Amino acid sequence: MPLFGSLDVSARGGQSPVVASLADDTWEAEDSEILYLIFEYAADAAFQCIPPALHPALPPFGGLMFRHHPTSPVGPYTLAELRVTARAGVHYVGYCTGGFVDNPDAVEMLRDRYGWPVRQADVRLRRRYYGVEGRVELDGKTVADCRLEKPQIISGKDVLYTANMHLAQIDGRPRLAQVEAEYTFHRAERGAAHIATLDTGAFGEPRLKPTNPLPATMTQSTVKYREIRFLVEPDKPALHNTERIA
Amino acid sequence: MKFGIFFEISVPRPWDAGREKQVYDNCMEQTVLADELGFHSVWAVEHHFLEEYSHCSAPEIFLTACAMKTRNLRVGHGIAVCVPEINHPIRLAERAATLDLISDGRLEFGTGRSATWTEIGGFGGNPDTTKATWDEFVRAIPQMWMQERYAHDGTYFSMPERAVLPKPIQKPHPPLWVAVTSPGTELDAAERGMGALGLTFGDLAEQERKVKAYRQRLENCEPVGAFVNDRIASVNFLFCHEDDATGVETGKRLQGTFRYLAAQLVSAREAYASPSYASFGLLPQLRRAPSGPDDTGALPPALCIGDPKRIVETLKGWESTGIDQVNFLLNANETVPQEEVMASLRLFAKEVMPHFRDEPAAAGEAAE
Numbered sequence: 001m002p003l004f005g006s007l008d009v010s011a012r013g014g015q016s017p018v019v020a021s022l023a024d025d026t027w028e029a030e031d032s033e034i035l036y037l038i039f040e041y042a043a044d045a046a047f048q049c050i051p052p053a054l055h056p057a058l059p060p061f062g063g064l065m066f067r068h069h070p071t072s073p074v075g076p077y078t079l080a081e082l083r084v085t086a087r088a089g090v091h092y093v094g095y096c097t098g099g100f101v102d103n104p105d106a107v108e109m110l111r112d113r114y115g116w117p118v119r120q121a122d123v124r125l126r127r128r129y130y131g132v133e134g135r136v137e138l139d140g141k142t143v144a145d146c147r148l149e150k151p152q153i154i155s156g157k158d159v160l161y162t163a164n165m166h167l168a169q170i171d172g173r174p175r176l177a178q179v180e181a182e183y184t185f186h187r188a189e190r191g192a193a194h195i196a197t198l199d200t201g202a203f204g205e206p207r208l209k210p211t212n213p214l215p216a217t218m219t220q221s222t223v224k225y226r227e228i229r230f231l232v233e234p235d236k237p238a239l240h241n242t243e244r245i246a
Numbered sequence: 247m248k249f250g251i252f253f254e255i256s257v258p259r260p261w262d263a264g265r266e267k268q269v270y271d272n273c274m275e276q277t278v279l280a281d282e283l284g285f286h287s288v289w290a291v292e293h294h295f296l297e298e299y300s301h302c303s304a305p306e307i308f309l310t311a312c313a314m315k316t317r318n319l320r321v322g323h324g325i326a327v328c329v330p331e332i333n334h335p336i337r338l339a340e341r342a343a344t345l346d347l348i349s350d351g352r353l354e355f356g357t358g359r360s361a362t363w364t365e366i367g368g369f370g371g372n373p374d375t376t377k378a379t380w381d382e383f384v385r386a387i388p389q390m391w392m393q394e395r396y397a398h399d400g401t402y403f404s405m406p407e408r409a410v411l412p413k414p415i416q417k418p419h420p421p422l423w424v425a426v427t428s429p430g431t432e433l434d435a436a437e438r439g440m441g442a443l444g445l446t447f448g449d450l451a452e453q454e455r456k457v458k459a460y461r462q463r464l465e466n467c468e469p470v471g472a473f474v475n476d477r478i479a480s481v482n483f484l485f486c487h488e489d490d491a492t493g494v495e496t497g498k499r500l501q502g503t504f505r506y507l508a509a510q511l512v513s514a515r516e517a518y519a520s521p522s523y524a525s526f527g528l529l530p531q532l533r534r535a536p537s538g539p540d541d542t543g544a545l546p547p548a549l550c551i552g553d554p555k556r557i558v559e560t561l562k563g564w565e566s567t568g569i570d571q572v573n574f575l576l577n578a579n580e581t582v583p584q585e586e587v588m589a590s591l592r593l594f595a596k597e598v599m600p601h602f603r604d605e606p607a608a609a610g611e612a613a614e
Contacts, residue, residue: 001258001259001298001579002297002298002506002507002510003259003297038517038518040367053539055510057510057512058295058296058297058364058510058511058512059295059363059364059367059368059512061363061512061517085512085516085517087509087510088538088539089506089509089539089540089541090505090506090509090541091509091538091539091541092516093539154519154520154521155521157524158515158519158520158521158523158524159519160515160516160519162516178538178539188519190519212367214363214367214517214518215518215519217519229538230538230539230540232539238539238540239539239540240540241540242538242539242540244538244540
């Protein structure tokens with residue numbers, strides 16, 4: 001049997017978002033931009049950072065993802081999140097350890113409806129002469145500063161984004177909410193990843209140690225966020241402990 | 247139609263003392279029995295770092311032992327990885343030729359390029375170039391075997407003129423195959439006059455389309471070797487039992503375990519955005535995309551599980567697609583006890599094999 005994560009859910013659960021009303025509708029964001037910097041993680045620590053419901057990817061990997069949505073139900077926002085790729089049964093997912101959003105209304109929407117473990121900070125995603133810059137400033141301190149350099153056009157078919165898994169308080173107890181989105185790509189680029197600063201502690205998991213960066217991607221797409229369809233017991237294997245709610 | 251056995255050599259945790267040894271011993275015991283029962287070939291993968299899924303990183307050594315313990319089974323590299331960071335082409339040629347000598351001319355040489363970031367990344371390989379390195383290797387290796395001395399000035403490797411030794415016993419050289427996982431690779435095989443070693447679990451209609459396209463493309467091929475290997479093989483699970491319900495139940499457990507392990511692998515495309523890996527390779531063909539954490543995907547159609555009657559009917563379907571051989575996965579993570587695997591092989595040989603034209607394997611198939 002594959003390995004399972006060993007995150008202490010009871011300890012972590014208390015810090016997680018409290019979902020007031022699970023997302024039960026869809027919304028779409030045209031002209032969205034997503035920067036994804038992918039890297040491997042030191043294995044033992046990565047295993048400790050995902051819930052026992054999930055299998056770690058081998059080698060453990062994940063990344064820092066920036067999402068800029070010019071439109072949303074609460075207006076434009078830019079999000080930065082740290083992810084650990086995992087398997088829920090045989091389903092590919094990215095467990096989100098934490099993140100930041102620049103729009104306070106978006107923070108509220110994402111926490112209350114999706115269990116997205118985000119806080120407010122200054123999050124920037126912008127094109128520069130060398131490629132793309134992603135940056136997060138929290139209370140005047142830089143907690144993420146990264147670049148995609150020397151971008152080259154690739155096909156959107158070459159890019160794969162997986163669903164998010166969020167540990168949240170749902171109906172008064174910790175559960176994992178699977179957050180799914182559909183992507184229609186209009187443009188995709190790939191380039192070298194350069195990470196000047198990444199405070200994984202600020203993103204909820206100081207134990208995570210990025211190693212071995214892989215090529216980064218930048219895409220323009222229409223993103224359609226779905227209603228929450230699956231809830232998973234975080235401390236039991238996902239295959240047999242998933243509730244379909246939609 | 248011929249039948250082979252195909253090993254990933256998956257080893258369940260915990261990997262305590264003796265576990266890996268026991269699994270290897272079990273595979274060897276199955277190989278010896280398969281030889282006695284009249285199977286055509288034994289294939290072993292080359293995989294690296296794939297925890298539990300496959301502990302078969304040195305297949306040429308395992309296959310050498312298979313050759314020493316069998317008389318008729320052909321021994322198949324299924325596959326040798328043609329990525330320079332993993333294998334130098336000279337070493338591939340040398341090891342394969344040695345295996346051909348030791349097996350008395352029973353080598354089938356399968357080639358491929360790996361489908362996982364776990365492996366390619368582990369060796370520092372570049373997913374963007376694996377198709378090109380594979381192409382350069384499969385053109386060079388037959389020349390290394392056939393020419394007394396060989397020199398190469400290529401894109402991904404070069405060598406001054408040297409005698410690559412030993413030379414294989416099969417003349418002009420052993421049959422060449424390509425692992426077919428990504429859609430369209432069967433056409434790559436056909437264009438080069440190589441056999442298509444199918445490693446996915448498609449349905450019959452899909453297989454029939456692939457066979458037709460392969461045969462059409464083969465008509466205008468430019469062989470990389472000295473002859474065309476025009477065979478097509480497919481892979482399937484095998485669990486044969488007198489009681490159909492028991493056979494199906496155990497077979498489902500076998501394929502379910504295999505698919506669960508396969509889903510844990512990190513495909514090249516998942517981690518490394520590259521046009522060279524437009525599909526997941528082996529992984530998606532194992533199942534339709536699961537919709538959620540509680541979904542294992544649909545059962546692949548036309549599996550060789552159940553009683554002999556059901557398996558005969560299933561294989562007649564596969565035979566109708568025009569394939570030449572089916573290679574069977576017999577176990578996954580030791581989920582089926584060894585004695586049941588052995589009994590399944592015996593029953594298959596007794597009740598199923600006679601329904602199919604099956605010529606005994608022999609040395610020197612390259613010259614056919």
